[in-house]
Amino acid sequence: MNKPNSEEQAVRLRVRRGCGDGPSRDDVYSVPVDAAASLLDGLRWVRNYLDNSLAFRYSCTNANACKECMMHLDGKVVYACLARPQPGAEHLVEPLPNKPRLRDLVTEIAPTRERLRLDAEGSSGKTGD
Amino acid sequence: MQQKPISCLHTDVLVIGAGGAGMSAALAAAQAGRRVLLADRSLIGRGGATIMAQMTVAAALGAQVEDHWRHHYADTLKAGRGLCNEALARVLCEEGVDAIRLLDSWDVGWARKDGRLAQVQAPGHDRPRCVYVDILNTGPAVAQTLRTRVAREELVRRVGDLLICELLLQDGRVVGALALHLDSGEPVLIGASATIIATGGLTRLYRRNSASLNMGGDGFALALRAGAALIDMEFVQFFPIGHLAPRLVGFDPIMWDPFRYKLGGRLLNGNEEEFVSRYDNDAKRDGYTTTRDAATYAILKEVEAGRGTPAGGAWLSFRHLPEAALREGFGPVIDKLLANGIDLTRSMIEVAPIAHYHMGGIRVDTDLATDVPGLYAAGEAVGGANGANRLSGNAITEAIVFGLRAGRSAARADAHVTSSAALQALAGPLLAELRQTQPGGTEAAPAALLTQLQDVMQDYVGPFRTDAGLTEALRRLCHLRAALGPALPGGTGPQDPTRLDALDLRNMLLVAEAVTRSALARQESRGAHQREDFPEQDDAWTVNQAISLRNGHWVLARQPVARLPDHELASDNVGAHQ
Numbered sequence: 001m002n003k004p005n006s007e008e009q010a011v012r013l014r015v016r017r018g019c020g021d022g023p024s025r026d027d028v029y030s031v032p033v034d035a036a037a038s039l040l041d042g043l044r045w046v047r048n049y050l051d052n053s054l055a056f057r058y059s060c061t062n063a064n065a066c067k068e069c070m071m072h073l074d075g076k077v078v079y080a081c082l083a084r085p086q087p088g089a090e091h092l093v094e095p096l097p098n099k100p101r102l103r104d105l106v107t108e109i110a111p112t113r114e115r116l117r118l119d120a121e122g123s124s125g126k127t128g129d
Numbered sequence: 130m131q132q133k134p135i136s137c138l139h140t141d142v143l144v145i146g147a148g149g150a151g152m153s154a155a156l157a158a159a160q161a162g163r164r165v166l167l168a169d170r171s172l173i174g175r176g177g178a179t180i181m182a183q184m185t186v187a188a189a190l191g192a193q194v195e196d197h198w199r200h201h202y203a204d205t206l207k208a209g210r211g212l213c214n215e216a217l218a219r220v221l222c223e224e225g226v227d228a229i230r231l232l233d234s235w236d237v238g239w240a241r242k243d244g245r246l247a248q249v250q251a252p253g254h255d256r257p258r259c260v261y262v263d264i265l266n267t268g269p270a271v272a273q274t275l276r277t278r279v280a281r282e283e284l285v286r287r288v289g290d291l292l293i294c295e296l297l298l299q300d301g302r303v304v305g306a307l308a309l310h311l312d313s314g315e316p317v318l319i320g321a322s323a324t325i326i327a328t329g330g331l332t333r334l335y336r337r338n339s340a341s342l343n344m345g346g347d348g349f350a351l352a353l354r355a356g357a358a359l360i361d362m363e364f365v366q367f368f369p370i371g372h373l374a375p376r377l378v379g380f381d382p383i384m385w386d387p388f389r390y391k392l393g394g395r396l397l398n399g400n401e402e403e404f405v406s407r408y409d410n411d412a413k414r415d416g417y418t419t420t421r422d423a424a425t426y427a428i429l430k431e432v433e434a435g436r437g438t439p440a441g442g443a444w445l446s447f448r449h450l451p452e453a454a455l456r457e458g459f460g461p462v463i464d465k466l467l468a469n470g471i472d473l474t475r476s477m478i479e480v481a482p483i484a485h486y487h488m489g490g491i492r493v494d495t496d497l498a499t500d501v502p503g504l505y506a507a508g509e510a511v512g513g514a515n516g517a518n519r520l521s522g523n524a525i526t527e528a529i530v531f532g533l534r535a536g537r538s539a540a541r542a543d544a545h546v547t548s549s550a551a552l553q554a555l556a557g558p559l560l561a562e563l564r565q566t567q568p569g570g571t572e573a574a575p576a577a578l579l580t581q582l583q584d585v586m587q588d589y590v591g592p593f594r595t596d597a598g599l600t601e602a603l604r605r606l607c608h609l610r611a612a613l614g615p616a617l618p619g620g621t622g623p624q625d626p627t628r629l630d631a632l633d634l635r636n637m638l639l640v641a642e643a644v645t646r647s648a649l650a651r652q653e654s655r656g657a658h659q660r661e662d663f664p665e666q667d668d669a670w671t672v673n674q675a676i677s678l679r680n681g682h683w684v685l686a687r688q689p690v691a692r693l694p695d696h697e698l699a700s701d702n703v704g705a706h707q
């Protein structure tokens with residue numbers, strides 16, 4: 001980005017990344033304002049054009065129907081599909097702090113009874129449950 | 130380093146996809162005494178299309194005016210332009226009545242008027258037939274009701290974040306599946322006596338869509354690779370006035386339709402002129418008789434003529450209405466719009482046709498059994514019931530009806546136990562791929578290729594098609610396949626986005642090609658399939674097309690439309706009697 005004006009108009013997302021209990025690092029992405037009407041739009045733009053390894057989860061994309069895209073934005077719980085980044089601002093984006101992290105912004109959000117725990121499963125054909 | 134042993138789950142019935150159809154199937158199979166594994170790549174009962182449905186559900190309940198499923202059936206066939214599988218359409222309409230009452234008995238909350246179920250008349254219906262849950266809450270209420278019922282069934286094991294990657298076949302029979310456990314990134318084997326695909330449609334193939342992430346058509350790809358045939362794949366339904374611009378945060382893109390009808394929103398071209406009626410004659414001549422098709426036609430023709438809006442659609446305007454009327458009609462929505470910077474008394478919004486539903490799908494009989502033993506389908510994943518165009522309000526009905534019926538059928542399947550070792554052997558090459566990390570980065574990000582695929586489909590395989598465009602689409606899909614390459618990119622860890630995008634892209638490329646090849650072959654215009662180089666409907670094409678893979682090659686065949694012997698009886702067309 002060499003145009004200071006466009007840089008000013010960009011949204012900067014500082015994303016806390018890492019896998020499981022492992023170490024974390026921050027990656028900062030600059031996203032054009034019109035590609036980041038919502039935080040989720042911005043993250044999808046990053047995945048498409050800057051870094052296809054950035055992990056976050058969502059399903060319904062637009063409508064706040066699936067409740068999957070919960071994460072932290074500047075220390076507050078948000079749905080990424082509803083949160084609106086501010087032009088020119090730098091936002092801190094983190095995984096939910098009270099759920100085990102899987103990768104980057106993806107945490108274990110499914111109810112326990114709807115999750116498969118491989119360590120509790122047999123590999124020799126044990127019947128489920 | 131020794132590889133970890135692979136986890137293996139055994140069940141009677143595997144249900145892939147936990148939307149309305151999948152949850153209904155799981156309930157029915159459990160009630161028949163079978164153990165069910167209900168798997169979804171997202172959360173149970175929250176992904177997919179059901180929860181997104183805002184509008185209405187059709188069933189001949191006769192709560193407001195006299196009705197009979199035969200009237201609903203006649204409307205369904207009419208909308209389907211001669212291509213409905215009549216046996217499936219009959220099941221939909223006849224069993225829809227009990228299905229909607231069943232949901233009522235489970236307190237889904239259908240709106241009531243004077244103590245009876247409220248029914249409205251949606252486009253294409255001959256009388257008020259469509260129930261709903263206020264306000265625009267039909268889908269969420271149906272999903273929540275089914276979620277609650279499924280959670281009470283001890284025989285149903287619910288597993289979210291489990292992506293089914295491949296069906297496993299032994300001696301021509303589906304005996305289970307290979308899955309990816311997203312929390313860990315490890316493969317999981319599933320053995321099942323019967324498997325039901327309830328993964329919904331394919332609207333994510335298009336740039337402009339009303340789809341959730343999981344509507345990439347993965348169930349169609351699973352079915353194709355297992356040897357099942359797909360039918361009517363050329364018929365993709367576009368919703369004429371999907372939201373286009375400005376970007377709206379927190380709204381479903383199909384939100385405008387009820388307000389347009391209720392308040393009389395005006396569709397204007399880029400020069401702010403009315404235009405839809407100008408196309409009336411052309412549209413009728415070309416067979417666009419329903420409201421949906423006609424608006425799609427008019428908007429795209431206007432854009433083509435250089436009279437589109439800046440983002441390439443039409444304006445939807447409510448500016449002619451007084452603020453009080455808008456406030457009354459939109460309710461709390463108007464403040465949500467204001468928060469998005471949209472003041473409907475001053476500004477217009479841009480709308481355009483968006484991919485909304487897939488009429489085509491997996492070929493089944495009335496037991497919802499596919500051509501492949503052990504494999505069933507339910508819901509939008511089924512092809513045939515809706516022919517060339519789906520009647521408004523039939524989608525949730527078919528999800529519940531076909532789901533319950535598929536669950537009962539699958540429960541009758543003979544027990545078929547496959548050992549873990551045998552399943553592992555059947556999983557073969559893909560299992561090996563899933564257990565390997567692809568060294569180095571990818572040349573092209575799968576996510577970016579996926580976006581390119583959506584562009585190809587939107588631009589060349591959208592509502593209007595030509596031989597040249599469809600041929601170009603096939604060429605571009607081929608390039609995208611080459612760009613993805615043969616190896617599976619990404620790693621073996623949890624929730625690896627590169628790997629997940631690549632798996633999705635593989636499936637989407639396959640399904641996109643099935644749609645494109647079917648569209649190229651059908652040299653006529655009918656319902657949702659409109660060929661600019663063959664603008665007329667052609668009686669010789671009153672046949673269905675089935676497409677399948679044989680030894681890696683596409684096989685496209687025509688088959689007669691399944692007619693019911695009592696068609697005359699079922700039809701309301703009294704004038705047709707000799």
